[in-house]
Amino acid sequence: MDEYIVKNVKDFRLDHVFDCGQCFRWEKQADGSYTGTAMDRVVNMQFVCGDRASEPETTGDLIIKNCTEEDFLQIWKPYLDLDRDYGEIKRTLTADDLVMGEAVACGQGIRILKQDLWETIVSFIISQNNNIPRIKGCIENLSQMFGLPAGEYAGRTYYSLPGPQKLASLTAEDLAPVRLGYRTRYLLETAKMVCEKGLPEDEVQLSALCGVGPKVANCILLFSMAKYDSFPIDVWMARVMSQLYGIDEGDHKGMCTYAQEHFGQLGGFAQQYLFYYIREKNR
DNA sequence: TCGCAGGTGGTCG
């Protein structure tokens, strides 16, 4: 099997990357590695920390199994955002912000994935007013029932999400076993819209989709459209912004303004560190 | 049993 090794990756940790709320399709294995699918590929990733005691556990070699060099360069390198200097981002964010220092220390290995646009739209429409195990279940059901096989790993077949055409061809009845609840209608409407008008290219087109409000739109912008100043605010972000910065939990607008003024272009990265921090604290 | 979970659309005033 093809295997690709990336040496000396910095500011990286798989559990931080895959457990900071941006993706739902990576599964932790017994050996600590993660298997998952994205961009119609199935791979297994393992991160081996450097053995020198001085090295932090966020520096090491990334082993990607079921991956050619070409796939790494074309798909996984951009997907994992490996060309960006997260050390620099963390230094900037924590320079004059003590509480952010605490948050960053907690999620040192976070990276913002560059995910497929359609998959991100579907995932975050499903995510609304929902809990993570159920979100994962819905996405899994949808893929297995209506998606195409993306590949195999360790004897198991993985399926990719059905595309907009496939989804638009289905009825609410077809989708009932997926257990999407009232989000079924959102997904069908959105699939039809994308078939007619194409994938959204900016925030306005994104917000025109059914089931896409400000929070979901910001997630899509941040996780698949490279708009790194996006600052999605959900219940957890409202909590952490209230706890750390004293902004009223109901004042989402005030939080947006605060993020713009204090985090600027790095708002999305700040959001990830804060989100991971508050989730860890409540684990 | 009932509240709640990574919000949004619809409906009021």
Next chain:
DNA sequence: CGACCACCTGCG
């Protein structure tokens, strides 16, 4: 335009 509130579903 801002403040409510119903909403599928499954779990504790």
